[in-house]
Amino acid sequence: MIFLADSPSWMITPVILPLIAGLLCFLFSRRTFVIALITALINLFVACLLIYQLLVFGTIRYYIGGWRPPIGISLRTDGPALLMLLMTAVTGLAITLYARGYFSYRIADPVRGSRHQHQQRYFWPLWMLLLAGLNGLFLSGDIFNLYVTLELIGISAASLAALSGKPASQRASFRYLLISLLGSLTYLLGIVFFYRTCGVLDLGVLQNTAINEPGIRAALALLTVGLLLKTALVPLHFWLPPAHANALAPVSVILSALVVKGSFYLLFRFWFELFAPIVTTSALNFMGTLGAIAILWGGIQAIRQQRLKLMVAYSTVSQLGYLFIAFPLSRTLTGVPVWSAVIFIALTHACAKSAMFMAAGNVYLHLGHDRIRNLDGVRASLPITVFAYGIAGVSLMGLPPSGAFIAKWMLLTSSIDSSQWWWALVIMAGSLLAMVYVFRVMSHFFVIPKRESLKETTPLSPLLEWPALILALIALFLSLLAPWLLHILSQGSTGLAQLFPGGLP
Amino acid sequence: MKKGKKIKKQTRNRRRPFDGLQALFLFLVFCLITLLGAILSNSPRTVSGLAGAVASLQDQSGVESPVTAVLLNFRGYDTLLEVMVLLLAVIGVWSLAKAPFPTPETDISPVQMGVVRLLAPVMCLVAAYLVWQGSHLAGGAFQGGAILGAAGVLLLVSELPWLHAIPVYVLRIGLVLGPLVFVGTALSCLFLTGTLLAYPKGTAGWLILLIETACALSIGLTLALLFGGGRPESDVPGGDSP
Numbered sequence: 001m002i003f004l005a006d007s008p009s010w011m012i013t014p015v016i017l018p019l020i021a022g023l024l025c026f027l028f029s030r031r032t033f034v035i036a037l038i039t040a041l042i043n044l045f046v047a048c049l050l051i052y053q054l055l056v057f058g059t060i061r062y063y064i065g066g067w068r069p070p071i072g073i074s075l076r077t078d079g080p081a082l083l084m085l086l087m088t089a090v091t092g093l094a095i096t097l098y099a100r101g102y103f104s105y106r107i108a109d110p111v112r113g114s115r116h117q118h119q120q121r122y123f124w125p126l127w128m129l130l131l132a133g134l135n136g137l138f139l140s141g142d143i144f145n146l147y148v149t150l151e152l153i154g155i156s157a158a159s160l161a162a163l164s165g166k167p168a169s170q171r172a173s174f175r176y177l178l179i180s181l182l183g184s185l186t187y188l189l190g191i192v193f194f195y196r197t198c199g200v201l202d203l204g205v206l207q208n209t210a211i212n213e214p215g216i217r218a219a220l221a222l223l224t225v226g227l228l229l230k231t232a233l234v235p236l237h238f239w240l241p242p243a244h245a246n247a248l249a250p251v252s253v254i255l256s257a258l259v260v261k262g263s264f265y266l267l268f269r270f271w272f273e274l275f276a277p278i279v280t281t282s283a284l285n286f287m288g289t290l291g292a293i294a295i296l297w298g299g300i301q302a303i304r305q306q307r308l309k310l311m312v313a314y315s316t317v318s319q320l321g322y323l324f325i326a327f328p329l330s331r332t333l334t335g336v337p338v339w340s341a342v343i344f345i346a347l348t349h350a351c352a353k354s355a356m357f358m359a360a361g362n363v364y365l366h367l368g369h370d371r372i373r374n375l376d377g378v379r380a381s382l383p384i385t386v387f388a389y390g391i392a393g394v395s396l397m398g399l400p401p402s403g404a405f406i407a408k409w410m411l412l413t414s415s416i417d418s419s420q421w422w423w424a425l426v427i428m429a430g431s432l433l434a435m436v437y438v439f440r441v442m443s444h445f446f447v448i449p450k451r452e453s454l455k456e457t458t459p460l461s462p463l464l465e466w467p468a469l470i471l472a473l474i475a476l477f478l479s480l481l482a483p484w485l486l487h488i489l490s491q492g493s494t495g496l497a498q499l500f501p502g503g504l505p
Numbered sequence: 506m507k508k509g510k511k512i513k514k515q516t517r518n519r520r521r522p523f524d525g526l527q528a529l530f531l532f533l534v535f536c537l538i539t540l541l542g543a544i545l546s547n548s549p550r551t552v553s554g555l556a557g558a559v560a561s562l563q564d565q566s567g568v569e570s571p572v573t574a575v576l577l578n579f580r581g582y583d584t585l586l587e588v589m590v591l592l593l594a595v596i597g598v599w600s601l602a603k604a605p606f607p608t609p610e611t612d613i614s615p616v617q618m619g620v621v622r623l624l625a626p627v628m629c630l631v632a633a634y635l636v637w638q639g640s641h642l643a644g645g646a647f648q649g650g651a652i653l654g655a656a657g658v659l660l661l662v663s664e665l666p667w668l669h670a671i672p673v674y675v676l677r678i679g680l681v682l683g684p685l686v687f688v689g690t691a692l693s694c695l696f697l698t699g700t701l702l703a704y705p706k707g708t709a710g711w712l713i714l715l716i717e718t719a720c721a722l723s724i725g726l727t728l729a730l731l732f733g734g735g736r737p738e739s740d741v742p743g744g745d746s747p
Contacts, residue, residue, distance in 0.1 A: 066703035122600035159597030215548035
């Protein structure tokens, strides 16, 4: 009965299964990869099944323990949540395969093999628990339960970032841990204000109780600051580049593609569902301004970097800005699909940035360094990786077939329709900056080195190169899936349906 | 003049003076706290919270203590994830460092050994009592686990030789026991009643006690191992051979 395709019990699988996998990976020292791979595969399958359920039955709520809100905790599915879940599942599967290839390659190194074996030993349980936290965050419908999932994500992400053991990465990840804890505590303080005023914790019940009074406004401000710290929006981005750039290659992928999306998703839901009645236009403009600064500042910093991984990390700072540009454009009266624009940016960025960090990791494995000046001739030895890097770069720039193109097109048209042309300028400037920093590295890849210094290196395994290429291709062809994704998005996101009376496209 | 500059530089290296930025920061924090306090004291407490709802469902929860009812029945899912967070802390610490090697020649004074011999069993007894008491009064897995953890710390600082002879897999099983029992109970509830963590009728009290006992053991071990400050020496890296 539980395993039938229409059973609501499937909704807990994305949380409970990685939890069990994490426990088993910690308990056993062998076959951990097999456990993780099976978990990632089932997770992807269940994500697809939940989307099927959404399309057939509409929004489903699951009451854990059989206790209804306000007393119990409920999980709920709707379009945006499930697309984020699908994004995590697809990227998560690719990351699992890539991490396997990465650790196999490093362990084969005769000198430092045992150190990498140790890293692998702890990577799998941490990654599985992080996956459980992310899935829990996307599905949860309870404001305090969201805090617990944020803790799960924050602590496992900081531990993962510290895994490489280098002093630089330990310093960066310690700062990351402190920032993450500060963000969590600020969020918790926000909950205190909220609970004191409203007396409930369930988002569905809270939906109707958000009234404009000082307590609620303080709660919104605290929740926002806490989540912005975790999302690393300029000027709170200072911790991100060192933490992301100094981590192990698979960890950089996880942090940059998935972890920052979790807190952003939450922020967006709060602003446009829960607190929608009390959000003012000036607040939206403020967030948009921060986003615009992030796009420009991150892009300029990315151009100035000397190391490939730092460049990719600053590009994350820049791309996160686009997510916030959508805030001020949400108020245009023509029923602009802001939610879909944001989801498209998030999906494209998750896939493209994963591919880019994987490519950067491959280059690092191949050359032993990632100084942009000395990247000459990589194309000859790593054609697939360079191809993946190029395609991912196209998606980051937002050129036509990619998902980011659709999103940027929506943002551009809505900003011009509402005669807020300055956002359009920022969006185009951001694309231009992305072009500069992507091609700056690209040109080095294609230079043929003067001296033929072909040193004998172990060839990279297909597990290292193909996940990157496939993710890059997904990002590139995301726009072809657009009608299907928009159809999913339009299912059962009730709060947004009220916000856009014209209906989502 | 030159010398004075040098001394000034040295003092700055030793201890940074209280500069303007810190003063500004303190001022901002002060303003924030004042503002939040003002909002708290001015906004009327309109709703009484969920205490009434909890009290009305108390008799269905299987326990008499409202705190335990909320922690392990109504919001058991939160507690499940919290227990995972505690485990994560140990995994994170173990991934970073080895436990400092015990110094073999340190003499532990007989007074300390005597105190440990007296206290450790009593603390275990108190922990067990607190877990059992959780069903009707204040107490439960976290309180019992804290006492157990304190007992573990006491043993650790007394450098008992047999502590370092405990094989790592025993520690790993002990750490995972609580979360695993919790997840296992949740899943068996799913198969029995069709809903995650919905205890079958009449068994709620016993199942909660089972979960609390296992979790108290794991929490105690977690806290003691966190005090240990790293993975045990004998923890050899395993993993699939390439």
